[in-house]
Amino acid sequence: MNSAVFAPWEDPQAKPLIQFQNVSKRFGDFTAIDTLSLDIFEREFFALLGPSGCGKTTMMRMLAGFETPTEGHILLGGQDIDPIPPNKRAVNMMFQSYALFPHLSVWENIAFGLRRDNMPKPDLTARVEEMLRLTRLEQFARRKPHQISGGQRQRVALARSLAKAPKLLLLDEPLGALDKKLRQDTQFELMDIQEKTGTTFVIVTHDQEEAMTVASRVAVMDQGKLMQVATPDRIYENPNSVYVADFIGDVNIISGRATSSAEETYSIEWAEGQAPLTATSATAFSAGQSCHLAIRPEKVTISSERPADAANAIQGKVHDIAYLGNLSTYHVELPDGTIIKAQTANTRRISRRSFTWEDPVWLSWTATAAVLLAA
Amino acid sequence: MNRLSWFNVVSLTLGFAFLYIPMIILIIFSFNESKLVTVWAGFSTKWYGELVQNEAFLNAAWVTIRVAVFSSTLATILGTAAAYVLVRGGRFFGRTLFSGMIYAPLVMPEVITGLSLLLLFIGIGLDRGIVTIVLAHTTFSMCYVSVVVSSRLVTFDQSLEEAALDLGCSAAQAFRLVTLPIIAPAVISGWLLAFTLSLDDLVIASFTSGPSATTLPIKIFSAVRLGVSPEINALSTIMIAVVTVGVIAASLVSKRAAVRRRLEEQTAARTE
Secondary structure, three states: OOOOOHHHHHOOOOOOEEEEOOOOOOOOOEEEEEEEEEEOOOOOEEEOOOOOOOOHHHHHHHHHHHOOOEEEEEOOOOOEEOOOHHOOEEEEOOOOOOOOOOOOOOHHHHHHHHHHHOOOOOHHHHHHHHHHHHHHOOOHHHHHHOOOHHHHHHHHHHHHHOOOOEEEEEEEEOOOOOOOHHHHHHHHHHHHHHHOOOOEEEEEEHHHHHHHOOOOOOOEEEEOEEEEEEEEEHHHHOOOHHHHHHHHHOOOEEEEEEEEEOOOOEEOOOOOOOOEEEEEEOOOEEEEOOEEEEEHHHHEEEEEOOOOOEEEEEEEEEEEEEEEEEEEEEEEEOOOEEEEEEEEOOOHHHHOOOOOOOOEEEEEEEOOOOOEOOO | OOOOOOHHHHHHHHHHHHHHHHHHHHHHHHOOOOOOOOOOEEEEEEEHHHHHHHHHHHHHHHHHHHHHHHHHHHHHHHHHHHHHHHHHOOOOOOOHHHHHHHHHHHHHHHHHHHHHHHHHHHHHHOOHHHHHHHHHHHHHHHHHHHHHHHHHHHOOOHHHHHHHHOOOOOOHHHHHHHHHHHHHHHHHHHHHHHHHHHHHHHHHHHHHHHOOOOHHHHHHHHHHHHHOEEEHHHHHHHHHHHHHHHHHHHHHHHHHHHHHHHHHHHHHHHOO
């Protein structure tokens, strides 16, 4: 393993900064978090990803101290932080609404937390100036929050929460209020600032692209449970369940029965009168076990002739075409009515497009392209 | 521009005539030379001069202002505290009941409030005077303050308080440094409301005042029973003037602030 790669979660010696130990949180009858254990390491940019109501915000509010676990413990640097109130924790939070104090200037907003610590004046001034520089807000220091734009407000919120140099920074949907273009720029800015300050970031988001872009590891959550915790590429390439595969990006799911055909290779019976599909899998499947085959649209090749050496090839006809500018997604209908999506880059002009509606086409992919998942 | 139709002109005229003719008559007769209220005998400001020399009226005015300042301040503190607990106190036992009860004095007939306070003061042996009027006015005006302040607290972004806690404030500091400055406009308008209610009040004050302390409304009311004098008209005109100037000033200030804020927000949005 290359030691230059940042991956403390691979190192059994590494001490986690945050530990969730069998944490449950219930609100009356509703279980928001269900016996969940998780380690987050120092300097990580960790993303909690899930649909609304999956418990990701509750996790964050427990870290900030606004909620306490019903059962289990949360450790920060080895210390149980459950009894510590929010104002005594070395944890700061950036709120979804930014929660900038409207009656204070940008400068005073950033200085707010430092003043509570009775920081000496010269140090305080230096720290605020440093934060203003980091977030490129020097020229707006004297403005009030309503006198600056949305993107600038987002940066003030970030500067304010970073000013106290917390061990852990929590970001609750930090980019949700920005438009798409600004959001993409800000994602890189966030990563840059995280690297410069070396702070551990935990970000809550429902935007999978955002989580994939910024995070060192992503936790996909559903109904108070962790579905998978892994690096963005592993989550995308090797989802451990249909839920994760479906939640992250676009995916085709084909259901069938797996039979081992060679070592770590399975043939999947999926429809009457169709040749079985071939897929590799490190996970063992018993003979005839029902399974799902998950294939990303961009890994499916579309062609007019059957490719000679394809491991998997199915014929169908073009049902629909979604033109996205840089990409086109072809919805191909198979004889049994199943729709398979295939995505291609539009390297040629649209007038030169090879396929159109109702054209018969062949879909093909390699044996390693798909992920075999237990049903 | 939209021209007013004849129907709208008539409605407007009737409505405003209904509202303002009595006051205009009062103002005109305050400048009447004659002692007879209903007979016009030429322009004069002599009644204003006499008013300034009238010790009894001046005393009553002084009592009224002191009562209004003390009671509205007290009512603002109590009303704000009550509103804060009812809006932010979480779901404690009996909260709905308390929320309903805080509004009850708004619909209670003043005579009953006044009478019950009178019985209370007699019961505990408190001599009636400025203190009892202040207490009585605080009692009925604090629920108005509470209504005004809680309507502001309901729309208040609670994450602002959480942000203050997160940045190291204790709960008390968060209230003082963040909540209070933000709800200040509502607290101030609550205070002004309580102040005017106290200035206006006749019924409750007449139950709870004693021989040592008479408020201006009581004084005017008892003077009028002996016959309306031009002096009373002059006094009333002064009160109308004070209120008018106050209302116009307040609305100008808040309108100017709103316009400036909108301009600043537009400028900020353009720099995106």
